[in-house]
Amino acid sequence: MGEKDRIKRVGGGKVGKVIVCETKVAKNPFCFQETGQKFYSYEELCYYICQYPALFQVDFVTDELIEWLQKEIKAYTLAEKLAYLKRDNVQSRAQVLTILEAYPYLSPKDIRAVIERLDLLHLKEPWLQKRYYADALYKAGKPQQALKIYDHLVYEIPEREENYQWLAAVWHAKGSCLAKDMQYEEAAKSFKKACEYGNYEKSRKSYWITLYLLGKQEEIKEDIAQNNIPIEKYSDFIEEMKRKEETLVDYKDYQRLERACTLKEEGNQKEYQKMMKNLSAKWKQEYRENTRIR
Template sequence: MSSYILCQTKKAEKPYYIENISTNIYSIEELCYYLYHNLYLIDSTIINEGLCKWLEEELELTRLAAKLRPYLGKFAGAEDILYPVFKEINYLTYEELRVLNGKIAKLNKEELPVREKKKGDALVENGMYVNAIHVYQKLLECGGRLKGQPELTESIYHNLGCAYSYLFQMEKALEYFQKAYEVSSSEKEMKTYLLAYKSLHTPKEYESRVKELQPGETVLKEVKEAIAHFERTPENKIASGDIDRMLEGFIKEYHRSTGA
């Protein structure tokens, strides 16, 4: 961020509660940080009259509140909200502002289903798995909006599986990993599905399922190597038979690396 003086503005006695990620903030700096790193979570749960009152009463930022109020309850571009907030303390460097402009331009061009999917992804990144599941499921319920977008549909199913796995609901995770595979038949989804299946079934059942799916030696080898690699990592040492924890950790790592 730019070279502004940290906490140069008043710190609130009463925090502002950000519902999306169940977090309290106490300063304009914290608000800037949240907005900059969570573009897809900017909605009426944070930009509302409650925020404006908090800015006025707790931080004494009356002018900033006045700049934001015209956009409450109306369609407004992200830039209409972000720029006044960031400018209040010169939060961004020129280069950071340029990057932000590019992100906003990209967001404004995206169709609503894509933005909603990325909102779910942002919730997952913030550990709000139940909220993310609600976003993904709402998207799937409006199936017509996903028509002709198999890659997006696959990614939603995959990330639903990830969210359920982070909650240790492996049966539901397996269900959605299977749906993701059925959409694309990709090796990536096959590997994730087999890992989830292996965590829930006996070796005999796993071998039987492998015979049904016939994933190929490459996929089977990569699944085996993935498990072995995870178990070799010191911080991932787990008790014998505790494959649910192994899968949960592996899927988090896999989710980050693929950016699905």
């Protein structure tokens, strides 16, 4: 196997990692349905399990995975073992352990750490397992899928004082998903709800940022007054946002581009073309203004 064949890049969301592959590299990747992540090697699959164990807390071995292991990377023994586990409905913990121990990519210590994290997840309340699963989806660059889970979780978590920190965290996470999708009105409502349960600084600031993006600075002042926050905080916040104004404009364009790509993946070509046309027109106009071309 040549050096180019042995090195592949894998990673969730925006961050990638270079992995040296000692096993065969597939010509055709396996696509993990939950996130759309594609794997070309056994090592990439192991790395992904280590990064996002919460995504593997339920049975995940499919006929497609078994076939890919056999045909693409020639991992016949591993494929046979997984087929046996799938046939006997063995829990995901055993499936993960079988994969991680198949080849000497991870140390025994690393494997134990992953299994311990899975065991801890299984001991938690069902709604908390879902929360970690949704968090893993968000971290893996799938906020829209995570949002569907958060939508249910905010009503599934028992509304008791000992759960307020979890409710605050889930409402905040829901707001982050909505903000990433440029649904600022709904995001602001979610961040405000998070503040009601936890009054954490990050939720408060996220709430103010969404209001600022909506042009609702008066509501920021009202929130400061209602919560007995020193008025100086408002001036400091506005100054900070003005310093970041250019960055915010670029970030909003980036969000629009991400949204357009999602629409394309979902097969919504009409909306995708519309968003790309608007973005292209905006960027052309900015270029003309910056270069004084009329």
